[in-house]
Amino acid sequence: MCIMAFHHVAIATSNLDAAHRFYTEAMGFRLVHVEAGDAPEGDAWFRHVFYDTGDGSLLALFELHGDRYVGMDLAISRGLGLPNWVNHIAFGADDLPSLDAAQDRWLKHGLDVMRVDHGTVISIYTHDPDGNFIERSYWVHQPDAASAQQAESLLRDPNPPRTSPLNIEFFAARGEPVPSA
Numbered sequence: 001m002c003i004m005a006f007h008h009v010a011i012a013t014s015n016l017d018a019a020h021r022f023y024t025e026a027m028g029f030r031l032v033h034v035e036a037g038d039a040p041e042g043d044a045w046f047r048h049v050f051y052d053t054g055d056g057s058l059l060a061l062f063e064l065h066g067d068r069y070v071g072m073d074l075a076i077s078r079g080l081g082l083p084n085w086v087n088h089i090a091f092g093a094d095d096l097p098s099l100d101a102a103q104d105r106w107l108k109h110g111l112d113v114m115r116v117d118h119g120t121v122i123s124i125y126t127h128d129p130d131g132n133f134i135e136r137s138y139w140v141h142q143p144d145a146a147s148a149q150q151a152e153s154l155l156r157d158p159n160p161p162r163t164s165p166l167n168i169e170f171f172a173a174r175g176e177p178v179p180s181a
Contacts, residue, residue, distance in 0.1 A: 026105060030051060032051065035048050112171065112172055116168050
């Protein structure tokens, strides 16, 4: 069986300056590559911007130029009419102190934060300037053979038991806001 890691995930942005500030300052990612090109449709062009997320995996942003893109909602859930929690991007934290530090960093950068204890995972959530739901999470209980077996059972259950988060907390921003698109 071939195991693969993500090379990159790409999303569009309507405000590259704000997105760049969010992903470098609030998230701590490092800009590693930028390229520009003509869109395959021929009537537009793009800038493709890559950020190292810390482990060699990349997040890429597309800045799109052309009349066809004006006024489009580029958020990965909202743009499809879905609640923002459905399509989202989650990044890991090595331990609880790292997750706490990320939460503090977001708050200092003017971002509201929601913290959720899911039982096996503790997550913090905020929005990027385009309205995408961004998550940092820490596995409290690392997946193992028993949890994989339970997951397989739940996957096949036509009426799986529903769970609720153990705790949800909201924290208001206390720093300089990151501009929104």
